[in-house]
Amino acid sequence: MKLQTLRLLGLGLILLVFLALPLLLGDYWVYTITIGFYYAILAASWALLVGYIGRISFAQAAMAGLGGYASALSVQHAGLPPVLGLAAGVLVAGALGFVIGRLTLRLHGAYLGLTTIAFAEILRITATAEYQLTEGSRGLQVEPLLQDGSRSEYYYLFLAVTVACLALMTWLLRSRVGLFFQSIREDEDGAASLGVNVTLWKTVAFAISTAFAGLAGGLYAHFVQLITPSMMSLQEMGIVLAMAVIGGFHNVVFAALGGVSLQVLLEGLRELGEWRLVVFGLITLLILRLMPNGVFGTVADVLTDRLRKSGDDK
Amino acid sequence: MSLVAILEQALNGLIVSSFYALAALGLAIIFGVLRVVNFAHGELYMLGGYAYFLAVASMGLPPVVGIVVAAAALAAMGALVEWLLIRPVYDGRADRPEEYSIMITFALSILLLNLANSLFGPWPRRPEPLFRGGVEIGELIVSGDRLAAAGVAVVLIAVLLAALRYTWAGRAVRAVSQNREAAAIFGISVTRVGMLAFATGAALAGLAGALMGPVFNVVPPMGVIPVIKAYVIVVLGGLGSIPGAIMGAIILGQVESFATILIPDPSRALAYKDAYGLVLLVGILLLRPQGLFGTKERRA
Numbered sequence: 068m069k070l071q072t073l074r075l076l077g078l079g080l081i082l083l084v085f086l087a088l089p090l091l092l093g094d095y096w097v098y099t100i101t102i103g104f105y106y107a108i109l110a111a112s113w114a115l116l117v118g119y120i121g122r123i124s125f126a127q128a129a130m131a132g133l134g135g136y137a138s139a140l141s142v143q144h145a146g147l148p149p150v151l152g153l154a155a156g157v158l159v160a161g162a163l164g165f166v167i168g169r170l171t172l173r174l175h176g177a178y179l180g181l182t183t184i185a186f187a188e189i190l191r192i193t194a195t196a197e198y199q200l201t202e203g204s205r206g207l208q209v210e211p212l213l214q215d216g217s218r219s220e221y222y223y224l225f226l227a228v229t230v231a232c233l234a235l236m237t238w239l240l241r242s243r244v245g246l247f248f249q250s251i252r253e254d255e256d257g258a259a260s261l262g263v264n265v266t267l268w269k270t271v272a273f274a275i276s277t278a279f280a281g282l283a284g285g286l287y288a289h290f291v292q293l294i295t296p297s298m299m300s301l302q303e304m305g306i307v308l309a310m311a312v313i314g315g316f317h318n319v320v321f322a323a324l325g326g327v328s329l330q331v332l333l334e335g336l337r338e339l340g341e342w343r344l345v346v347f348g349l350i351t352l353l354i355l356r357l358m359p360n361g362v363f364g365t366v367a368d369v370l371t372d373r374l375r376k377s378g379d380d381k
Numbered sequence: 382m383s384l385v386a387i388l389e390q391a392l393n394g395l396i397v398s399s400f401y402a403l404a405a406l407g408l409a410i411i412f413g414v415l416r417v418v419n420f421a422h423g424e425l426y427m428l429g430g431y432a433y434f435l436a437v438a439s440m441g442l443p444p445v446v447g448i449v450v451a452a453a454a455l456a457a458m459g460a461l462v463e464w465l466l467i468r469p470v471y472d473g474r475a476d477r478p479e480e481y482s483i484m485i486t487f488a489l490s491i492l493l494l495n496l497a498n499s500l501f502g503p504w505p506r507r508p509e510p511l512f513r514g515g516v517e518i519g520e521l522i523v524s525g526d527r528l529a530a531a532g533v534a535v536v537l538i539a540v541l542l543a544a545l546r547y548t549w550a551g552r553a554v555r556a557v558s559q560n561r562e563a564a565a566i567f568g569i570s571v572t573r574v575g576m577l578a579f580a581t582g583a584a585l586a587g588l589a590g591a592l593m594g595p596v597f598n599v600v601p602p603m604g605v606i607p608v609i610k611a612y613v614i615v616v617l618g619g620l621g622s623i624p625g626a627i628m629g630a631i632i633l634g635q636v637e638s639f640a641t642i643l644i645p646d647p648s649r650a651l652a653y654k655d656a657y658g659l660v661l662l663v664g665i666l667l668l669r670p671q672g673l674f675g676t677k678e679r680r681a
Binding site: 117121123125170171173174175176177178180181182184185186188189192193195196301302305306308309312340341342344345347348349351352355356359 | 412417418420465466469475476477479480481482483484485487488489490491492493494495496498499605609612613616620649652653655656659660662663666667670
């Protein structure tokens with residue numbers, strides 16, 4: 068009971084800090100953190116798939132790109148308002164995720180990793196090659212989400228969407244469905260023997276995860292107002308993976324916090340030049356090797372442990 | 382299409398195949414022994430290119446010595462990586478060994494790519510190749526540096542196959558690939574063979590990078606495309622299968638060489654060139670995950 072209140076308190080405090088930040092920071096940092104929210108949703112959507120159902124995917128960044136392109140192109144060609152464009156991006160990314168999830172049911176581990184790398188690269192190559200539609204590697208101009216929106220308006224919008232996404236994910240993962248996911252992760256055959264529809268939930272998990280990625284990509288495209296195939300690259304995927312791993316990929320909130328804080332750190336350490344990415348890679352390796360729950364996961368574990376112990380003393 | 386043009390495409394395909402095979406064999410050996418797909422293989426390939434560049438262009442060593450230096454450096458690096466990062470996969474220290482192995486090698490690839498970017502800079506380098514000039518075979522003209530590199534690659538592959546077949550270490554590697562427990566019961570140190578396999582795999586990637594570096598360019602992201610080809614090849618042949626990797630390389634070389642002709646618009650054909658192999662990869666994984674030569678598992 069006490070643990071529950073403490074957890075809510077912690078989350079409330081983090082939310083308050085994020086609400087207050089634009090009042091304290093300049094435009095540049097507000098912009099940086101807004102991009103950080105894009106990475107937060109993306110890292111959380113990846114953690115939803117890897118951390119809960121145990122299915123690895125290297126196509127998450129490509130799916131964000133797909134959502135971005137789908138949204139931008141539907142706004143440009145079908146004349147949809149950007150909000151409906153975003154919905155189109157979510158649908159397209161979710162639908163492709165459903166198809167990939169369905170096709171790769173038999174695969175797991177490295178085989179699944181290789182298949183999703185192939186899908187990701189095919190998407191990236193297609194976006195580069197179909198230059199009549201996508202402007203190729205020059206990049207596609209995208210309509211802004213808010214007409215004449217200020218930096219802080221975008222910031223609060225992104226914050227709201229991120230919180231909503233995380234709340235939705237947490238609600239889903241706390242429900243029976245989340246238990247189905249985890250049972251599949253722990254023992255697929257065991258779950259099936261207890262009546263869990265493994266085929267259905269494995270496919271649905273993929274679709275949900277990619278739909279969130281598509282939403283993140285659409286938001287990003289309409290915020291930055293430019294979209295290039297490089298946001299679908301495996302290097303970009305590596306950054307998302309590193310964010311989720313450093314934050315803690317067994318919990319969507321920790322993964323999201325990893326996304327925001329690493330984006331801020333990467334910008335803050337700009338004077339280090341390319342070396343910051345080396346440090347970033349090194350930290351990812353060390354965390355994976357020594358602290359598999361991630362930074363926030365480990366901190367939360369330590370705090371919970373302390374609380375339990377002090378509870379015993381009384 | 383004339384006969385000469387067809388032969389030219391076929392020969393180009395074969396040359397490319399020999400490079401692909403060298404890189405793919407390393408992946409196959411590592412997977413066979415350790416059941417780990419090395420997602421950092423492309424970056425080991427890239428480091429091989431830089432080792433060759435440093436030896437030949439900076440230290441002034443002859444190209445042949447440069448290739449040996451690259452192989453030795455990458456073998457040492459591979460052994461180190463296995464010891465520091467891969468060992469938890471099979472000694473029970475990692476909670477979910479399979480996920481761990483995928484993520485740790487992927488993270489390693491990001492680290493090495495950025496490290497090379499910082500250390501050597503993003504600009505391309507072109508060290509001295511093994512051989513310069515063109516070679517005429519009948520009516521066909523092939524560039525000499527490619528042909529020489531392909532020749533060396535074929536010799537190296539032959540040496541590797543012989544070593545796997547006839548040396549004690551090679552037999553140990555094959556034994557562990559077939560059955561880990563049985564190999565351990567017969568007195569083979571699976572830990573040492575694991576290290577040997579990773580070192581050999583890294584050395585093969587480094588050799589491929591050292592041979593290809595002067596033909597194309599030595600540049601930090603040089604491994605990104607070849608490693609994807611190597612994935613296609615090992616999946617095509619069956620993960621962990623050595624003859625499968627060689628057959629896969631030959632098939633992919635020919636597919637890429639001829640499939641480019643299928644799309645009439647030349648700029649688009651070029652842009653899609655790297656996608657054919659990926660479509661092949663997805664097809665194989667979905668229809669026959671064990672590949673052409675792999676052994677069937679209940680769940681891939």
